Amino acid sequence: MQVKSFLLTLGLGMAAGGAAVLMMPQNSKARKTAQKAVDSMEQTVEKMVK
Secondary structure: OHHHHHHHHHHHHHHHHHHHHHOOOOOOHHHHHHHHHHHHHHHHHHHHHO
16 A cells, blocks of 8 residues: 555656646756656666667
């Protein structure tokens, strides 16, 4: 049960963060930094899956 609640909280946090980033101007330094973090995480997950 604890894992399920953790994953639910994680998912809600990611959704809220994504919505906040979408409201930022595209040239914002914070948005660019967030995009770099997402790209890095995607690469890490891809390496783990392979």
